[in-house]
Amino acid sequence: MEAVLVIPWKLVDAVFGRLWLLAIPILLVPIVAVSLTQSEPEYWSRANIWVSRPDDVDTGVLLRTASFWETAAQAQGNVMQDLLATESFRSAVAERAGISGVNAADIVGRAVSVHASGNNLVTVSAQTATPTDAPAIVSAVIAEYEVRSTEVSTRTAALQVEYFTTQLELATQEYESRRSELIAFETEHPLTEEESGSLAVERSVLTSAVESQQLIVDNILEALQEAQRDAASAPQALAATFNVQDTASPPQVQGISATAKYGYPAAGLLFGAAIAATYLYVAYRTDHAIRTSQDLAGLPVPQLGFVPQLQRGEGQGVLGWAPFRWVAFRKNRDFARNVAASISKSRSEGIAP
Amino acid sequence: MKVLEPDEAQQAIHEHTRAELQEAIREVQLLAGLDRNQEVPEPTLRPVTIGVTSPEYRDGKTTIAIALAASLGHDLGSEVTLVDADLHTHSLARQYRLNEEAGFSELLAGSVSLDEATYRLGGSTVRVVPAGKPTADPGRVARSNRLGPVLEAIRNQSAHVVLDLPSVLNSMNTPALATRCDGVIIVVRHGKTTRAQLDRTLHLLRDANVIGVVVNRHRTSIPGWVQRSLGLRP
Numbered sequence: 001m002e003a004v005l006v007i008p009w010k011l012v013d014a015v016f017g018r019l020w021l022l023a024i025p026i027l028l029v030p031i032v033a034v035s036l037t038q039s040e041p042e043y044w045s046r047a048n049i050w051v052s053r054p055d056d057v058d059t060g061v062l063l064r065t066a067s068f069w070e071t072a073a074q075a076q077g078n079v080m081q082d083l084l085a086t087e088s089f090r091s092a093v094a095e096r097a098g099i100s101g102v103n104a105a106d107i108v109g110r111a112v113s114v115h116a117s118g119n120n121l122v123t124v125s126a127q128t129a130t131p132t133d134a135p136a137i138v139s140a141v142i143a144e145y146e147v148r149s150t151e152v153s154t155r156t157a158a159l160q161v162e163y164f165t166t167q168l169e170l171a172t173q174e175y176e177s178r179r180s181e182l183i184a185f186e187t188e189h190p191l192t193e194e195e196s197g198s199l200a201v202e203r204s205v206l207t208s209a210v211e212s213q214q215l216i217v218d219n220i221l222e223a224l225q226e227a228q229r230d231a232a233s234a235p236q237a238l239a240a241t242f243n244v245q246d247t248a249s250p251p252q253v254q255g256i257s258a259t260a261k262y263g264y265p266a267a268g269l270l271f272g273a274a275i276a277a278t279y280l281y282v283a284y285r286t287d288h289a290i291r292t293s294q295d296l297a298g299l300p301v302p303q304l305g306f307v308p309q310l311q312r313g314e315g316q317g318v319l320g321w322a323p324f325r326w327v328a329f330r331k332n333r334d335f336a337r338n339v340a341a342s343i344s345k346s347r348s349e350g351i352a353p
Numbered sequence: 354m355k356v357l358e359p360d361e362a363q364q365a366i367h368e369h370t371r372a373e374l375q376e377a378i379r380e381v382q383l384l385a386g387l388d389r390n391q392e393v394p395e396p397t398l399r400p401v402t403i404g405v406t407s408p409e410y411r412d413g414k415t416t417i418a419i420a421l422a423a424s425l426g427h428d429l430g431s432e433v434t435l436v437d438a439d440l441h442t443h444s445l446a447r448q449y450r451l452n453e454e455a456g457f458s459e460l461l462a463g464s465v466s467l468d469e470a471t472y473r474l475g476g477s478t479v480r481v482v483p484a485g486k487p488t489a490d491p492g493r494v495a496r497s498n499r500l501g502p503v504l505e506a507i508r509n510q511s512a513h514v515v516l517d518l519p520s521v522l523n524s525m526n527t528p529a530l531a532t533r534c535d536g537v538i539i540v541v542r543h544g545k546t547t548r549a550q551l552d553r554t555l556h557l558l559r560d561a562n563v564i565g566v567v568v569n570r571h572r573t574s575i576p577g578w579v580q581r582s583l584g585l586r587p
Contacts, residue, residue, distance in 0.1 A: 009575075009585055017574035288547040295548060296566060300555065304538060304565035305380040307417065309572040310370055336413065336570075337448050339374050340420035343427055344477035 009292040014284050025275040033268030037260050041253050045134035046125035047142060048117070048246040051076040073116035076242065080114045080122070080145055089144065096140035099133060111137055121245075131251035138248035146242065150234050157231030164224035171220050175213040182206040310336045357449055358475040378417070378424040385538065385564045387425060387513070402508060404438075404534035404561070406518035406527050408550040412542040413569035415444040418517040421538075426478040431512035434471070437484040438530055439519040440491035446483035456485030461497045467506050482507065491519075495526035504533055521554040531561035538564055543571040 015022065053072040070078070083089040087105055093112075094104035101107075111133070117123040126137040185206055189199050230237075290296060296303050382388040387401065405418040422435040436457055437445030446452050451472065459465040460482070472481045488494055507514050516534060521527045531537045537558060541551055555563060575585065 289544045290541050290546050301563045302565040304384045304567045306568045306571040307377040309570040336416045340416045344423035344479045
């Protein structure tokens with residue numbers, strides 16, 4: 001026996017009667033999903049720097065406080081991140097990269113990322129909205145770091161030179177004074193074999209004072225020479241510990257993933273369709289009103305017919321919309337009865353019933 | 354017998370609208386077995402008293418009753434009497450502006466004659482018996498001993514009698530009045546009347562001869578091309 005497909009008329013009527021309400025979630029949810037998930041394309045660039053910490057080379061002031069247990073890359077990376085945390089460094093980077101505006105420093109702060117990608121490899125990367133900014137910022141960070149590092153080392157060494165020079169002058173004066181006292185004593189009391197004990201003690205004290213001051217002067221002199229060497233060799237020290245291997249790469253587009261491009265809209269469409277289907281199902285299942293002959297199935301009496309809803313003129317226009325339907329109701333009140341009553345007067349002349 | 358002339362509202366009805374209703378009522382006539390001239394002398398075609406009722410107010414029973422009476426008179430040319438038996442709402446009397454006139458309740462009370470309570474619609478074979486003046490106890494009037502003789506008198510002067518009965522779920526007079534009719538048509542309103550209401554109505558009218566159900570104010574949102582392609586019929 002062939003199965004007969006029964007189309008639920010009331011369900012079809014519910015679909016077309018609520019077409020706009022059903023369309024709203026189907027259209028709106030994908031739009032919301034797209035607006036929440038889609039983003040502008042971003043450009044990124046990065047540079048790799050080989051860093052080291054040689055034992056016999058001064059690594060500069062910035063790295064002197066680094067922990068022994070950190071790798072060279074971690075130490076350099078931490079220093080660069082510390083510098084990026086300062087407004088002045090970010091502003092200098094922005095200026096060097098050609099980024100202007102009130103928020104230039106913040107733009108740099110958000111765009112730049114520094115991390116140790118190996119024991120001796122530091123990677124500086126930047127992600128920006130424009131293709132030119134990303135490599136410019138990466139290059140500017142490296143250049144500004146080199147300048148800052150050299151400047152700090154040179155300035156610190158200069159201060160040390162000045163300090164030790166002053167100390168050396170004072171120590172030398174003291175040394176000359178003590179030496180003069182010793183010479184005067186030896187002139188007055190030349191050394192003899194029968195020198196009394198008191199003279200011998202005094203000679204020994206004066207000699208020791210001169211020798212100890214000599215040692216101080218020598219130490220200050222050594223420190224001064226070391227500071228002068230640091231000041232002179234700061235650029236070379238940086239070159240020995242910080243070596244750019246890969247310069248800032250050309251800008252590359254951060255592609256939008258297929259999930260973001262197609263997946264979220266599709267998911268939104270399905271979700272919207274699910275909302276619409278749920279609404280339709282609830283509306284259909286809770287509608288117990290008689291609408292079709294299928295609703296009258298099983299009655300012990302026959303269906304005599306369907307009398308159409310009578311409308312004044314062709315449709316109701318805006319009065320058919322729900323907010324204005326009461327106006328149409330008032331307007332069409334008793335209209336159907338007048339139509340019914342008018343049948344009796346529409347006798348066709350000349351035709352006998 | 355007084356004659357009622359159609360008012361301006363009825364005259365202004367568009368022919369297309371009237372034809373739309375008339376065709377739908379003709380289908381009801383046909384399926385209810387009323388589409389035959391009662392003047393043909395057949396014993397099985399006794400003058401027919403048709404009651405029109407509905408489960409609730411505003412379902413459209415008065416409209417269907419008026420249309421049915423008018424259509425019978427128009428198509429068959431027979432004498433049709435339309436009786437407003439709804440002593441609660443007086444819908445028919447309001448339609449023909451006979452609110453203050455003597456009618457069915459006075460007939461049952463015996464205070465007026467049938468001729469005094471009957472109004473002929475001008476230019477047609479339809480007569481109208483309004484509900485009469487409002488009465489304090491419609492239930493007692495509906496169960497009057499004179500109900501049978503009055504209905505018989507009305508039948509004797511008409512080929513068809515159409516009774517506009519009260520709505521079933523709002524008046525327990527309806528089952529009593531319905532049993533006096535040869536057949537009862539139940540009018541349900543599309544999109545409003547529930548199946549439970551209809552089942553309850555049929556249960557209350559179990560002693561009456563219910564001819565069938567008419568769905569009034571039918572409309573659909575389904576476009577014509579969809580109906581045609583899916584082969585859907587109401």
